[in-house]
Amino acid sequence: MRIDLNPSVIADLGRSGEATAGTKPADMTQTAAPNTEDVAHLSSGSEAVQRLKAQLNALPDIRQEQVDALRQAVGDGTYKISPHAVAAAMLSDLGLRAG
Secondary structure (H helix, E strand, C coil), X not given: CCCCCCHHHHHHCCCCHHHHCXXXXXXXXXXXXXXXXXXXXXXXXXXXXXXXXXXXXXXXXCCHHXXXXXXXXXXXXXXXXXXXXXXXXXXXXXXXXXX
């Protein structure tokens, strides 16, 4: 049994002699003309997303009041960190429950 990997032979497999007569490989790869009747419909939800995005963009990246309050508490030595709260937050972030 002989296997021929010649692309012109592979393209002709399964075709009758009449169908391949006068047909070039380039003719077989041409695509049909695009359908000019395609229409895209956007959902009304995209308007809500755009409004929310605009509101988010209006917010400052840094909440300066909170930064100043924390800076003051750390500077005064009044900022206390609960090790239990930190551990619970870390476990919660991992999807686990603190016990």
